[in-house]
Amino acid sequence: MIPARYAYFVFGFVLSGLMSMMVSGIATYRTVGMIDGFVTLWLGNWLPSWMVAYPTLLVVSPIARRLVAKLTRLDA
Numbered sequence: 001m002i003p004a005r006y007a008y009f010v011f012g013f014v015l016s017g018l019m020s021m022m023v024s025g026i027a028t029y030r031t032v033g034m035i036d037g038f039v040t041l042w043l044g045n046w047l048p049s050w051m052v053a054y055p056t057l058l059v060v061s062p063i064a065r066r067l068v069a070k071l072t073r074l075d076a
Helices: 004-032 038-071
Strands: none
Touching: 004 038
């Protein structure tokens, strides 16, 4: 098992993987349609997207948390 102190990184890894998979799948489908070899093409587009998405998530997520904290309030 992975120690809990790495939960932020594991969460980001899983989230970025799932999100980039979905987005690249939709973009690939909209570009070429359901062709023979679609899955291979999709995976070929997804992996580079994930390599960008994961470090981006690690950098942007603290900024997004601060912005959300400023835009919301605790209800009493």
